[in-house]
Amino acid sequence: MIDEAYQQVEECRRRERAEPDRHLEELGAALFQLSALLTGVPDRFPELDGVLAEAVEVYRRLVRARKPEGLPGLALALDQRARLMGISGRPAEARELAVEAVGHFRRLADDDPDAALALLATALSNLGYHLAELGLHHEALERLREAVTVCRCLAARNPAEGEPELASALVALGVNLGAMGRREEAIEVLRDAIERHRRLADADLDEGLVALFRVPQPGSLNATPHESGLSDRWVALFALARELTALGHADEVQSCLGEATAHYRQLIRIRPDLHTYMLALARRYGFTITDDGHIGLPTPPVAPDLLARVQELNSQALQFSRDGSHGLAVSTARDAVELCREAVRAGPGMTFALARSLHNLSLVESWGGKQSDALASSDEAVRLCRRTLVAAPDLVRPLLAEALDALAGRLSALGRPAESLVAAEECVALYRQLAEADPTSKLPSLARVLNSLSIRLTENERHQDSLAAVQEVVALYRRLRADGAADPDPHLLGLLHALANLALRLARVGRDDEVLAPAMEAIDLLSDPGPYQDPDFLHASNNIAGLVETLTWLGQYLTYLGHRREGRVVTRATKRLARRAR
Structure with missing residues (x-):
């Protein structure tokens, strides 16, 4: 059939070359027919990419010629090629095409909602996945929420078409909320999605199971359309189990896995070729499938x-x-x-x-x-x-907290403050849990990430919240230093950063009469030879450059406030620190 489809495409190309712009509609339709066949053969995806790229150009020409088939065809071709790029590990290119596709579908939905709303919702969900794969979770969340809104509108107009699309869009939204660490919201959305899928299930279970299988969501797995992708209901069950495990709801986790196991055993009798793909999906969410079809935690x-x-x-x-x-x-x-x-x-x-x-x-x-x-x-x-949090929460949770702290810092450094704040808030929430269970080893980390959260809050113009956070940090470091007598003092650098940050926050909210005390306390600590006895004190991980920048500003600000002598003291100590850090 593929050879015949190629022959049809070549015949349309020949006619178009003989009579330019007279046979574009036929060529576009033939390219779509060929692409549908190539979609089922992963080894021929490079060919599929070329076919879809040609389809995009054909429909662009139809749009320029103001043909009615042009815009719908262009939107579909862009969306399909974006999906292929997402599956092929090219999310940046996928995003560019998906953004354009969504724009075209918006226009089509404005003109004919009944015909285009479902396509717009799907395109928005696909764009959300591409954005999430690029780490742009906030942008992804906006698009996925919009997809849910569109699907609700569609379901109100046409329940038979809209309800399945709404269930699918809710799965996509729930998965992304989980990826952002917003577990309670994710659980609520995923439960809704699963319940909707249950209501939509066909009375004939075997037929219904096969019908539930969809083209894989871009970026969700390195799977192919030929492997059909796992149903949204399956994805939702795995995602829900993962979020429930993270929150310690063991009983409900087992219920989710039991439902997933039952579906797997029934489905694998019908489609044994999907085993490899389903095993990969289970592993992605931290689960395994045993030889007898049981889904559980791996060891x-x-x-x-x-x-x-x-x-x-x-x-x-x-x-x-x-x-x-x-x-x-x-x-x-x-x-x-x-x-x-x-x-x-x-x-x-x-x-x-x-x-x-x-x-x-x-x-x-x-x-x-x-x-x-x-x-x-x-x-x-x-x-x-x-x-992996599902499989070993006690082992993984501390690393997740560390990784979120690092992620927040990287996002901030690259000018993405809103996303940085989300990561920082989740990081602090995790460290609070860890510190409650093990205060001796985890309180210092909680103090450190709280200080970072204060900075992230400032970057998002939440100055009072930032001040409250750094006041808690200073109190924590005072407590830690009072409880220990190590030499060199492991908490001195943390308190230095916190005091300098506190002085900045006080200045930012206009409490100028309180700026002097924390600034001078920081300088008193810095004037002691203790910090420099620690061989790692000046390492890049300790952000000495940031401390120098803060203290330099404080020296100037104290002078501005009329504290000239103290301003000179801060400036001299800062210059000495800067020289040592070179």
Whole structure:
């Protein structure tokens, strides 16, 4: 059939060459027919990309000629090619095409809602997935919420068409909310989606199960349209189980997995060819499928020698960075990541080690000034932590908190304050849980990330909230220093940052008469030789450059407020710190 479709396309091309612009509609239809057949053959996806690219150009010509078929065909061709690029791991290109497709579908829906609303909703969901794959979760959330709104409108006009689309859009929204750490919202949306899918299920279960299978959502798995993709209901069950596990709702998790197991066993009798794809999806969400079809938490073995080698490489990378050899640190960390990737291809046992290695890679990339690379590594580390949280929450939760802190810093450095704040707030929430269970080891981390949250709040113009956060930080560090007597003081640097930040926040909200005290307390701490006795005090991870910048501003501000002597003291101490940091 593919050969015949190619012959039809070639015949249409021949006619178009003989009579330009007279046979574009026929050529576009033939290209769509060929693309539908190629979609079922993953090995021929490069051909499919070329066919869809030609279809885009054909329909652009029809749009320029003001033909009625032009705009709908162009929107569909763009959307289909965007899906293919998403599946093929090209989310940036997919996003560009998907944005254009959504724009065209909006115009079509304005002119004929009955014909185009469902297509607009699907295109919005697809765009949301591409944005999420690029780490643009806030933008993705906007598009996915819009898709749900469109589907509600469609369901009100035409329930038979709109209800399935609404259930699908809710799954997409719930998955993205979970990826952003907004678990309670995700659970509510996913429950709604699952209930709608249950109501939509066909009375003939076997037929209904097959009918539920859809083209895979772009970027959701490295799967192909030929493998059909898992039903939205399946995705929703896995996503819901993951979020419930993170919140400790074990009974409901087992109910979700029991429902997923029942569907799997029934479906695999009808479509045994889908086993590989379904196993990959289960692994993505942190689950496994046993030989008898039971879905549950994995207990994969990890090769101790390989794990030891990965840990050694990670330790070396961090040490190289501390020594100032940033290039060597990055290359060593990448070696650890690649070892883990190779192991994960054979099974999920090294997924946590991969997440840890990616987090370490993001750190050394950031310390070496490679912020864009660091963002990509941090984002992948966070996504992997979310997937493995179900299998080992006590092990993964601390790493997820660390990775979110790093992600917030990278997003802030690259000018994305709203997304940075979301990551920082989730990070603090996790560290509060961890500190409640283990205050001795986790309170210092809570204080540190609270100070970062204060800065993120300021970047989002939430100055009173920022002040409240840093006041809590200062109180925590005072408590930690009072409880310990280590030399060098492990909390001195944290208190320095917090006091300088507190002085800034007080100035920002107009409480000028309170700025002097924390600023001078910071300088008193800095004047002590204690900080410089710590060999790691001046490392890039401690953000001495940021401390210097803050203290420089405070010295000038104190002078402006009439505290000239104190301003000079702050300026001299800051210059001394800056010289040592060079």
